[in-house]
Amino acid sequence: MNVRLSWLGAAAMALALTGVAVAETSMSRSNNPTENLGALMGAERLALGAMPEAMLTHARPKEAATQVSYDRNWIAxxxxxxxxxxFACLAKALYFEARGESIKGQFAVAEVILNxxxxxxxxxxxxxxxxxxAHRRNSCQFSYACDGRADRINEKAAYARVAKVARVMIDGAPRNLTKGATHFHTTSVRPNWARRFxxxxxxxxxLFYRQPS
Incomplete structure (x- = not known):
C-alpha cells in the first residue's frame, strides 16, 4: 500500500477516536487537485499530532525500521x-536491564517488553x-523498578545506545529474536516459572521464555 495512503488511513482513525474537527476536503468543494491534497495533508498533520505514540508506531513507514543490523556500528x-x-520508559528499562548486553541482547529484551x-x-x-x-519492594516484573535503589543513569554513552534501540523498536522493527518471548532471566538464576515456560x-x-497460553 502507498505509504501516504496508509498514513491518511491512520489519520482518519485518529480523527474518529479524538473527535478532532477538520474541514471537508471532498472534490465537490474544488476541482483543483493541489488544493485538495493540501487540505488532506493538513488534516493528516492535525490528526497525527493527536495520536498517542503507540498508535504512531503503526502509522509510520516501516522501511527503515525493518533494515535492522544487530551491531554497534549500525546503532552508532x-x-x-x-x-x-x-519511549523514555523503554529506554530506561533497557539501560537498567540490558546495557551490559550486546546490541542483539538489548533488542531481545526490548522484544520481551513490547510482547x-x-x-x-x-x-x-x-x-x-x-x-x-513497582509499588511493592521486590514484587515488580523488572527488578530495577523495585530494588530500592535510585534509578540514576550515570553511563551516558550506554544510555544513548539503548535509547536508539528503544526508538527503533517503537518505530516498528521486527521481533524475530525471541520467538514471542514474554519473560527472561540471567543464566545465573533459575526462577520457578522457568520450569513451566x-x-x-x-x-x-x-534466557528467554514464552508464557503458555
Whole structure:
C-alpha cells in the first residue's frame, strides 16, 4: 500500500477516536487537485499530532525500521533518539536491564517488553509493563523498578545506545529474536516459572521464555 495512503488511513482513525474537527476536503468543494491534497495533508498533520505514540508506531513507514543490523556500528549511525513517555520508559528499562548486553541482547529484551504490551495478560503500554508491581519492594516484573535503589543513569554513552534501540523498536522493527518471548532471566538464576515456560532463545547472559497460553 502507498505509504501516504496508509498514513491518511491512520489519520482518519485518529480523527474518529479524538473527535478532532477538520474541514471537508471532498472534490465537490474544488476541482483543483493541489488544493485538495493540501487540505488532506493538513488534516493528516492535525490528526497525527493527536495520536498517542503507540498508535504512531503503526502509522509510520516501516522501511527503515525493518533494515535492522544487530551491531554497534549500525546503532552508532542512527540519529540521536528522542520520544515521549513510552519511549523514555523503554529506554530506561533497557539501560537498567540490558546495557551490559550486546546490541542483539538489548533488542531481545526490548522484544520481551513490547510482547507484553501486546498481550492481554499485561498492561497495554510500555510504562505500564515496566512499572508493573513497582509499588511493592521486590514484587515488580523488572527488578530495577523495585530494588530500592535510585534509578540514576550515570553511563551516558550506554544510555544513548539503548535509547536508539528503544526508538527503533517503537518505530516498528521486527521481533524475530525471541520467538514471542514474554519473560527472561540471567543464566545465573533459575526462577520457578522457568520450569513451566517454553524456552525460546538464549542471547548473551539471558534466557528467554514464552508464557503458555
Amino acid at each position: 549511525k542512527q540519529p540521536t533518539a528522542t520520544g515521549g513517555d513510552q 507484553r504490551v501486546d498481550s492481554r495478560k499485561y498492561p497495554n503500554s510500555v510504562c505500564g509493563v515496566v512499572n508493573q508491581g 517454553p524456552n525460546t532463545a538464549k542471547i548473551g547472559t539471558h
